[in-house]
Amino acid sequence: MANGTRRDLRELFHKGQLTIGISELSRMTGVSPRQLRYWQKKGYIIPKNEDEPGQARIYTMKMVIKAAAMSNLLQTGYTLKAAAAQVDERMRPAQTMYHVIFDRYQGYQVADDGQILVDLGPFDPQPEQELFAKLVGDKVVFDLKNRRELE
Structure with a gap:
């Protein structure tokens, strides 16, 4: 039997591998960089490098999905707080699946x-x-x- 290592899959889909800057996030979501910085200040989106002051903000695919979903909900009348809570709740099953796959995969x-x-x-x-x-x-x-x- 041929073997594949745990690293094979993790390298392709690691949580923080795919990232984009705030300008790209703004273009993808239609949300201004200023508004995205406000969302960050409120704790609704978190840049991957939040612990590196002075560095350009970079966001993981999880935050891209969250920002896009929040933007869509805001357009349908949700408040920012309600949109963030709704997206967090909707993302829970996906986060569970991610952990099941990556925590168990050998x-x-x-x-x-x-x-x-x-x-x-x-x-x-x-x-x-x-x-x-x-x-x-x-x-x-x-x-x-x-x-x-x-x-």
Whole structure:
């Protein structure tokens, strides 16, 4: 079996990898840089480099999505505070999925038959077992394998 490391996926989709500046964020969302700075001051959006005073603001894709969604809600009559709260609530499932995927993902293996087995790490109730996921047709199927057999 060929192996893929945890780093493979993390490098592609790491939280902070894809960033843009405030000018690009303004162009993408239609919200002025001044308004975006106000949103930041209120704590509704947070630049990736907020701990680096004097540096140009850069924003992660999460903040891009949040700012765009807030802008859309403001256009439909929401207040800024209500729009931010609504977006935070709507983003919770996506944040949960992100953590499930990235906290559990250990890599992948390609089985002898070409099947991709996604390694989700130790199976919590039975830590001597490793949990794998694979696609069978369009359905996700889980499989437990003894860790000693994998070594």
